[in-house]
Amino acid sequence: MTETEDTPTLCEGDDNDDSDGWDEMEVSGEQTTCLFCPSQFLTIAVALDHCRSEHQFDLLELKTKYNMDCYSFIKMINYIRLHKPDPRIITESWTALWDDDVYLKPGEMEPWLMYDFDDLGSTPSTPHYAIDGKTPISNNIGDLQRQIYELTLQIREKDTLLKNAMQDMAKMREVTKSIVESGDSKNLIPINVASIPVGYDNEYFNSYSHYGIHHEMLSDIVRTTSYRDAILNNKDTFKDKIVLDVGCGTGILSMFAAQAGAAKVYGIDQSDVLYKAMDIVRENNLQDAIHLIRGRIEDTNLPVDKVDIIISEWMGYFLLFEGMLDSFIYSRDNHLSSNGVILPSRCNISIIGISDLDKYNKHISFWNDVYGFSMKCMKNEVVKEPNVETVANEVVITTPSVLVNIDLKTCQTNTVEFSSSFKLIATKTGSVTAFAGYFDTFFDLHNSVSFSTGPHTTRTHWQQTVFYLKTPIEVKEGDTVEGVLKCRRIKKNVRGLQVVITVGQEAQEYLLD
Known part of the structure; x- marks a missing residue:
């Protein structure tokens, strides 16, 4: 066809909406x-x-x-x-x-x-x-x-994840090669947190990306004020010092240290909560004093070789659950100066007997009759799972016994594995339905500070770790309950714990996993 017969032309005065030239089209780009x-x-x-x-x-x-x-x-x-x-x-x-x-x-x-x-x-x-x-x-x-x-940004993040995965795979190939060459299959089993490739450890750190857990910890008055008092009541210890905060979370301990006069505070955490900690530090105008680093301490190069003070809130249920003590020890051995200070300084673990028939019936006897059906076979597995709960002081039926004392300046990662005898004296007549484990923490400074997580003190978010007995132990006031508690890492999860409590001929296994 020819242009003159069938093809419309674009004329300057044409009213057809479709015939506007480029110069007349409205633009809508962003300013x-x-x-x-x-x-x-x-x-x-x-x-x-x-x-x-x-x-x-x-x-x-x-x-x-x-x-x-x-x-x-x-x-x-x-x-x-x-x-x-x-x-x-x-x-x-x-x-x-x-x-x-x-x-x-x-x-x-x-x-x-x-x-x-x-x-x-x-x-x-x-x-x-x-x-x-x-x-x-x-x-x-x-x-x-x-x-x-x-x-x-997504591509950059994926590239980082891929790079980390490739590094983890390379590490695993090296480990596998060394095992094959040495013929020692025991080397395949991680012995502490540092021996876990960081890519395999993400589940642990992801649990600390949820803000609820940080609200719970910060709301724990005993925990948070103890650290605050240990730091701010000993400003001479912190003045002009370089401080490392291991597992800094929201940065509360780092900010206490900066408030106490530290020259520089390095906070490190592998969890995504670190990004919010950066916002918190800037919100409080402490960005010049505090430098936050995302990473796992075992795999991260710090801006300085040595620090004067290491602080950390590393304690888990029954003190040792989660295995963060390993990271604390790694920091101490690799980054603390020869005369440096480590906080907290000491911890211990204690056990005590309790008699709480209501909770025993709720957790254990419940399986005897479930809507008319016997489910007693469940009790063996149920008993294996310790409960984290608050034990009322009135249900305590024995004296406590300290199982282990831990000097954090000298302890090693094998401290997690111990065997300890205990002797509990009954203060009341009744049935020992469970043993409760708790810990005490000490800051050995000029103005010393300590706190306990036992049932005799103000509740903490750690509460107590309760090991229910399959068969309660009947006692009279003045009787002695003697036994042995063994604690070791779970082989398939080095952050978890296997606890075995033996009283007489009865041995019960518990798993904090």
């Missing part, structure tokens, strides 16, 4: 706000010229000065939006102030992050999505830009 003032521009190219002329902020010079890539650019933009610095602070600094992966976290939609930073210096400064200085035509470009940004 780009200057990094340092409220001025807005249709393109980033114009915004760049404005920053150079009005604020002496030359992005090309910064790219060369700091050898920046696109990820450095993303972090710098997020840093500027978060802290709103004077441009001279950035241009006159000799270090990249945004060199922290926390600034990679996506926030609100930011047009600057859509700029093709890699092309800066090699092509004209007009952004890759602009045509002749005009904003994009598509109404959906904002959504597309957001998707590109988010996908870029």
Whole structure:
């Protein structure tokens, strides 16, 4: 067909909606706000010229000065939006102030992050999505830009996970090779936390990514005020010192140490809660004193070789559950100076007999008759699972007995495995339905502090670990209950514990797993 017969022409005065020329089409691109003032521009190219002329902020010079890539650019933009610095602070600094992966976290939609930073210096400064200085035509470009940004961050995260997985696989290949060459199959079994590839340890750290557990710990007045008093009542110990906070969580102990006058505090945690800790530190203007690091202490290089003080709240149920004592010991052996201080200083584990028939019937006798059916076969397995619960002081029926004392300056990872005899004297006549385990903690400083997690004191989030007996022990006031408690790691989970309590000829196994 010919143009004159069938092809409509685009005329300047044509009222047909479909015949508008490009120059008449409305644009709907997002406005780009200057990094340092409220001025807005249709393109980033114009915004760049404005920053150079009005604020002496030359992005090309910064790219060369700091050898920046696109990820450095993303972090710098997020840093500027978060802290709103004077441009001279950035241009006159000799270090990249945004060199922290926390600034990679996506926030609100930011047009600057859509700029093709890699092309800066090699092509004209007009952004890759602009045509002749005009904003994009598509109404959906904002959504597309957001998707590109988010996908870029996801790819970076996946690359990091893949890199870590490859490193873990390489470690496992080395371990397997050494086993095969040595013929020693015992080496296959991890003996402590440091021997677990970090990729296999994620489940433990992920449990601390939930904010509920941090609320519970911070709400524990005994726990938190004891650490606070040990630190703030001994400011002379902390003044001008370098401190390491192992398993820093929300950073509460790090902030206490900074408040006490520490020159620098390094907090380390593998859990994602560390990113919130960074926000908390900045919220309290302590970012100059506290440096937070995401990683597992056994696999992370610290900015300093040695520290003056190590603090940590590493204690688990029955003191040793979760195996964080291993990380505490690793920190001590690899990062503490020869005359350094380690806090807490000592701990011990005690056992006591209790008589609580109501709870015994609820947990154990329950299986005798379940809606008319006998389920007694369940009792052997149920008894194996210790309960973490608060024991009322009035149900305590014996004196306590200390099972083990742990000096945290000298103990080793095999401290977790011990065998201890105990002797309990009945203070009342009744039935010993369970044994309860608890621990005491000591800060041996000039102004000493200690706390207990036993039933005779204020409740803590650790409560007590209750080992129910399959068959209660009848006692009269003044009688003695003697036995042996053995504790060791669970082979398939070095953070878990196997406890065996023997009284007379009866031995019962318990698993904290």
